[in-house]
Amino acid sequence: MAGGETVGIVGETGCGKSTLGKAILSILPPRTRVTGHLLFRRTDLNTLDREALRRLQGEEIALIFQDPMTRLNPLMTIEQHFLETIRAHQKVSKREALERTMAALTSMRVPESRIRNYPHEFSGGMRQRIMIALALVLTPSLLVADEPTTSLDVIVEAQILEILQDLKRNYRMSLLLITHNLGIVAEVCDKVAVLYAGKVVEQGSVTDIFARPVHPYTRLLLQSIIHLDTKELRSIDGQPPDLLFPPSGCRFHPRCPYAKPVCHEKVPPLEQFRSGQSAACLFGKDFV
Amino acid sequence: MPRRGSLVAYGVTRLVMAFPMLLILLTVVFVVLRIIPGDPIYALYGGRAKPSVVMAQRHKLGLDQPLYLQFANYIAQVFTGNFGTSLGPIFGGQNVMDVIMQRLPATVELAVGSMLVATIIGISVGILSGINRDRIVDVVGRLYGTIIFVIPIFWLGLMLQFVFAVDLKWFPVNSRFDVSIPPPATITGLYTIDSLLKGRLDAFAVAVRHLFLPCLTLGLVLSGFFTKTVRANLLRTAGADYVEAARARGIRRRAIVMRYAFKNALIPVITVLGLEFAILFAGAVLTETTFNWNGMGLLLVNSIEVQDYPLIQGTIIVYSFIIVIISLMVDFLNGLIDPRVRY
Missing domain, CATH: 3.40.50.300 (P-loop containing nucleotide triphosphate hydrolases)
Incomplete structure (x- = not known):
């Protein structure tokens, strides 16, 4: 900061x-x-x-x-x-x-x-x-x-x-x-960091993250905001995990609609996808 | 008119509210003394008196009057401080109030001394336990609290007498003062205070030596409950949100323990202290019997044995007054510490 x-x-x-x-x-x-x-x-x-x-x-x-x-x-x-x-x-x-x-x-x-x-x-x-x-x-x-x-x-x-x-x-x-x-x-x-299950999953400037989120969790979170023209409430399925026994690999994989088998095993590092915006997702570049 | 929520307004309210409480207490004493079995006149003559004598005695004591008149007389007696004359073989013919006033200082000395022992031991062990949670100090402290709480007063008293008075001869076995030297001149009747007022340090030392074992006995037994209350409340307040907030503001640890955790933990402790003080007067009956301590407790036991009704009634009334005063003091102390109860 x-x-x-x-x-x-x-x-x-x-x-x-x-x-x-x-x-x-x-x-x-x-x-x-x-x-x-x-x-x-x-x-x-x-x-x-x-x-x-x-x-x-x-x-x-x-x-x-x-x-x-x-x-x-x-x-x-x-x-x-x-x-x-x-x-x-x-x-x-x-x-x-x-x-x-x-x-x-x-x-x-x-x-x-x-x-x-x-x-x-x-x-x-x-x-x-x-x-x-x-x-x-x-x-x-x-x-x-x-x-x-x-x-x-x-x-x-x-x-x-x-x-x-x-x-x-x-x-x-x-x-x-x-x-x-x-x-x-x-x-x-000015900037924002998105936390999921005790870890930063995405961080960057507010304009970037609100306009072009990379991590699936951030995307789902933004979709769940209620606007004046919201007809149907959208939520992220499932519950946040028990932090004493966090899920293996990417902690979001049990709730992630895009999860692939590798997400169960590999812990995604926080990677930079645009200047000043990084996310912890193995398939981050697919979402850029 | 004092400001709402001020200490003075609160104190005055409490004082006014103590009167109905006292009246209820006095009524209970009156009713209980008249429904328990036994007859004071019968007890006095062992059933051998002529009916005419019995009638005369009944009339003299007002026992032949209807209950509501007896009650009115009784309340009048209480507020004029005249409880009649004793009927028993020991104090027969003496004014009940005089007899009680001779004994009261001994009990007050014992009670205050015991309370000192109980609070000092109870609060320090409780704090040590609380701030060393689950460490060895805490385990020992908790064990102490439980064991001491269940020990019977007379057993502990006898053991302490046996070890420290009979065996080691550090303290006298019983009685309030040595027979070999004259007690201090009576001002308050409290030997400790009187000897200090007269500047007689030798007499003060003697009085304290005599007080030590009875006060230790009663104080130790009472300290158990204290230890547990202090510990539990300290743990509660040490984890409170305002303590965490104070840490975040960089307040020194000492100040947090004293001003935040301990002071807040003290509120329920003071209430317990008042209750214990009341229990203590009941406990004093046992302690006074064990140590042959010539106070109100012993007086009550003796007058019940001989069914000396005026004396029993007088003693219980004085006890009631003491309880009311203690509960007033507790309310006032709580108001002093906690601004929220002042409303």
């Missing part, structure tokens, strides 16, 4: 989108085995010690969760959440921390007067705006937003997306948007 860029991560429920988000923040449950590399500014996050990681969390990389209702400590006021977060990273006076809190909340249109309220005194939309303000108060360079609007109604959703767009422009912040809503991706993102 480049600075100021927005990348979308899409996929069905249970394909590992949220896990990816938590992995980037290094907040997977304790004793989780992590393989591979997670590079942030050329440093592998997996090699950092706990304190170095803690300094990055929240200040450089921030995360917005999908369920704002349960993400705030019910025993702390909004003010306490902000002061604690700011002071966990920077040595600033209480006064300055408060000023920043006010600024962050105002930008999210949360009234300053409610700073001493507790989480249970806010609505869902309000809490999500507080969560976003909390994630942005230290102006991180990378924001991971894990389905930030899923639990909200469409009006609040539109407001929040607009706010995220503004922030990107104002702070040159990179945004990793995790969603299953392809409409949002088309509207907000």
